Amino acid sequence: MAAPEKTTQEAIVAAGRELVERRGMSGLTMQAVAERVGVRAPSLYKRVRNRGELVDLVVETTVEDLARELRHATEGILDPREQLKSAANALRSFAHGRPKSYELIFGLAREASGLTRTARGRAVAPVLSACSALVGHEQALDAARLVTAWANGFITMELAESFQMGGNVDRSWAWGLERIVRAL
Amino acid sequence: MAAPEKTTQEAIVAAGRELVERRGMSGLTMQAVAERVGVRAPSLYKRVRNRGELVDLVVETTVEDLARELRHATEGILDPREQLKSAANALRSFAHGRPKSYELIFGLAREASGLTRTARGRAVAPVLSACSALVGHEQALDAARLVTAWANGFITMELAESFQMGGNVDRSWAWGLERIVRAL
DNA sequence: ACCTGAACACCGTTCAAGT
DNA sequence: ACCTGAACACCGTTCAAGT
Numbered sequence: 001m002a003a004p005e006k007t008t009q010e011a012i013v014a015a016g017r018e019l020v021e022r023r024g025m026s027g028l029t030m031q032a033v034a035e036r037v038g039v040r041a042p043s044l045y046k047r048v049r050n051r052g053e054l055v056d057l058v059v060e061t062t063v064e065d066l067a068r069e070l071r072h073a074t075e076g077i078l079d080p081r082e083q084l085k086s087a088a089n090a091l092r093s094f095a096h097g098r099p100k101s102y103e104l105i106f107g108l109a110r111e112a113s114g115l116t117r118t119a120r121g122r123a124v125a126p127v128l129s130a131c132s133a134l135v136g137h138e139q140a141l142d143a144a145r146l147v148t149a150w151a152n153g154f155i156t157m158e159l160a161e162s163f164q165m166g167g168n169v170d171r172s173w174a175w176g177l178e179r180i181v182r183a184l
Numbered sequence: 185m186a187a188p189e190k191t192t193q194e195a196i197v198a199a200g201r202e203l204v205e206r207r208g209m210s211g212l213t214m215q216a217v218a219e220r221v222g223v224r225a226p227s228l229y230k231r232v233r234n235r236g237e238l239v240d241l242v243v244e245t246t247v248e249d250l251a252r253e254l255r256h257a258t259e260g261i262l263d264p265r266e267q268l269k270s271a272a273n274a275l276r277s278f279a280h281g282r283p284k285s286y287e288l289i290f291g292l293a294r295e296a297s298g299l300t301r302t303a304r305g306r307a308v309a310p311v312l313s314a315c316s317a318l319v320g321h322e323q324a325l326d327a328a329r330l331v332t333a334w335a336n337g338f339i340t341m342e343l344a345e346s347f348q349m350g351g352n353v354d355r356s357w358a359w360g361l362e363r364i365v366r367a368l
Numbered sequence: 369a370c371c372t373g374a375a376c377a378c379c380g381t382t383c384a385a386g387t
Numbered sequence: 388a389c390c391t392g393a394a395c396a397c398c399g400t401t402c403a404a405g406t
Contacts, residue, residue, distance in 0.1 A: 003370035003406060030399060042400075043371055051399065108287050108344035117348050128349075139359070141351045145338065146360040153337020154329065160292035164301050165312075167325045175326040176333065183367040187387055187389040214380060226381075227390055235380065 007037040009047040009057070016058040021100045028055070055104075056113045062101045063119035066094055074126040080133040081181045087127055088151045088177055095155045103159060106152055124148055134184045143184050150180050191221040193231040193241070200242040205284045212239070239288075240297045246285045247303035250278055258310040264317040265365045271311055272335045272361055279339045287343065290336055308332055318368045327368050334364050 015036035019028045030051055034041040048054045073090035074083045095102040104110070105120070112120070127147055132140035154173060156162075163169055199220035203212045214235055218225040232238045257274035258267045279286040288294070289304070296304070311331055316324035338357060340346075347353055 003372095005370065029397090031397090040372055042373085042402085045400075046370065103292050106340075106344070106346070107291055108340055112345060117345070120346060121348060141349055142356045142359040145341075145347065145356045146334070146363060149338035149341055149360065150330070150334040151337070152341060153335070154333035156290075156292055156340060157329075157333055157336060160290070161296060161301070162290070162304060163329065164305060165325055172326045172329040175323070176330040179330060179367040183363040187391095189389065213378090215378090224391055226383085226392085229381075230389065 006039050006043070007047070011037045012044060012047050012054065013057045013061060016054050017062065017101070020058060020104055021098055024100050025104060028058070030054075055110065056116060059104055059110075059113075059116045060119050062098075063105055063116065063123055066091075066105065067119065067123035067125075069094055070123055070126050074130065080130040081184075083130040084127065084134075084147055084181050084184075085177055087130070088147065091151055092155055092173065095159060099159050102155065106156065131184065146184070147180055150176060190223050190227070191231070195221045196228060196231055196238065197241045197245060200238050201246060201285070204242060204288055205282055208284050209288060212242070214238075239294065240300060243288055243294075243297075243300050244303050246282075247289055247300065247307055250275075250289065251303065251307035251309075253278055254307055254310050258314065264314040265368075267314040268311065268318075268331055268365050268368075269361055271314070272331065275335055276339055276357065279343060283343050286339065290340065315368065330368070331364055334360060 012033055015033045016028055018036070019032055023032075028051075030041045030044055033054070034044055037044075044054075048057065069090050070087050073086045077083045077086055105116075124144065128140060128144045131143035131147065135143045154176060158169060163172070196217055199217045200212055202220070203216055207216075212235075214225045214228055217238070218228055221228075228238075232241065253274050254271050257270045261267045261270055289300075308328065312324060312328045315327035315331065319327045338360060342353060347356070
């Protein structure tokens with residue numbers, strides 16, 4: 001007799017996403033996920049190969065969310081400089097709203113899977129196209145790296161509380177963003 | 185009768201630093217450290233409060249190393265733009281040479297202790313003074329944040345293999361650095 | 369075919385007992 | 388005063404036994 005299916009991979013990934021944001025990366029344990037989906041920990045291994053694969057699935061779905069928000073932020077804007085600013089601001093909003101997820105996606109504590117990397121590529125596509133319009137396709141890649149490195153670096157330092165000399169962080173963000181897009 | 189002291193906090197921290205660089209953050213276990221210093225794991229708790237304090241000590245000594253290298257990279261250079269370039273290049277060299285340590289210092293997987301933060305502040309002091317010379321003390325903080333965010337972001341993405349669109353990463357670094365210092 | 373308890377190999381940490 | 392084995396509460400993961 002078949003035992004009834006008590007959960008799905010989708011539910012497991014959703015539970016994983018919640019746990020990451022609520023309790024951080026170390027809160028994403030197989031036991032905690034199992035409890036949330038109403039099953040014992042060993043049963044999770046029927047849906048995911050191991051914890052690493054679960055983490056990958058969490059990352060991929062989260063990167064898809066981010067990619068959607070970045071697309072949304074740039075569509076309908078004509079000036080490529082304004083596209084870049086809007087994308088950067090959307091990235092920062094995402095990070096403020098879901099800091100643990102941001103850390104999971106862009107932090108380097110984890111070696112990224114192939115799927116994660118293609119998803120990340122899709123997320124930055126709007127940035128690349130804006131840069132291409134600004135500096136030409138020859139230097140588009142260099143320019144996109146300048147923008148993404150700065151934005152990601154700024155946000156990472158902000159989340160890590162690395163800005164410890166006071167001052168107005170929002171002002172530093174706007175000041176930097178203005179100079180970055182003008183430098184292109 | 186007193187049992188002979190078989191190790192010191194210094195040796196424990198040194199073992200921790202080696203383990204981080206060789207096996208990554210998850211390789212820094214109390215058991216592995218204990219084995220390296222010739223003692224059983226419980227004995228470590230005579231020298232450090234817990235694993236968290238050991239991590240803090242590892243980070244602080246490593247940040248001191250970095251601060252020294254950044255000071256070295258800027259001294260003797262007069263042009264503040266060249267100071268910034270030299271400091272940025274030294275930061276990147278450090279990251280390439282000791283990637284796991286770089287991740288440990290600047291990653292956000294860990295909440296930074298007070299000591300770590302003052303050490304980080306000391307490390308970026310040369311950058312702040314160069315920026316002050318370039319844009320005046322009014323905007324020095326904003327400028328320093330622009331430079332450090334970009335450099336840290338670039339290096340972080342490089343180490344995480346986030347630059348996946350090919351191209352020449354060294355060229356992108358030089359291209360970005362040139363524009364960053366010119367934007368100030 | 370899925371679910372489960374029991375078990376294993378790891379962690380960090382505590383503590384009583386040795387010297 | 389330091390060192391240690393034993394123990395505890397956690398991890399992730401495997402597997403035989405249930406349904």
